[in-house]
Amino acid sequence: MKLLNLDHVAVAVENLDDALAGYAQRYGVAPLYRETVESQGVEEAMIAVGGSFVQLLQPLGPETPVGRFLSKNGEGLHHVAFAVSSIEAALEHLAAEGAKLIDTEPRVGGRGARIAFVHPADLGGTLIELVELSDG
Template sequence: MVRRIEHIAIAVKDVETSVRLFETLLGKSCGSIETLPDERVKVAFFELDGGRIELVEGIGSDNPTSKFIERRGEGLHHICLEVEDLPETLRLLHAAGFPLIDTAPKPGSSGTRVAFLHPKGCNGVLIELVEQPSEA
């Protein structure tokens, strides 16, 4: 069902400032900063061998990422797992009793489809599931 850890996301107050910090830390450049209006976030990814690091900044004070930072401060936000068939994975996890935040896939960055599992069913960790765009 799960293919690999796709990325680890870090909630940040200012993605541009954090990009500069992580470029120095990782010794590599960020690809680009993408705004996802439906999710009300700006994201930046760093490609690493075997996965990526995502920096996530909430747009406005009333979105989940901004509320997360308000409660907990900047830091680890979620772990993203790549799956082959997101609708089927959601069906199987729901049947197994996992609490779903998203019952159906929604658009993610770079043409992906994503859905989230509630942390209360995953030992306190927010889990994002991602399906890569088909190469058809």
């Protein structure tokens, strides 16, 4: 297991346009990417900050993971994502460790990256995403 980077920290928001306007006004930043990821039930925007991103997530509906998060918690920090060189190697290591995985196999997320989530009950109450970037 080798973490390459803190790829992004994700924030669940009710309205992506409003959140992006807020980030522009407050912090002078704008998204590099914006896309709908149907498989995750979100529209997402990626704001580059140094070598990492702030990812803003608006759910596509209330019965999505991020929609349920918003209903329960309101807007706020949702997960943190670490870039890894090999997501298979990372998942193999975590499975051998007995980690509580949400995804035992990689799936495709935004930016065409291969991703997998580790359950927040595994460590520090934190939903952790592993990302293998295709240009990595």
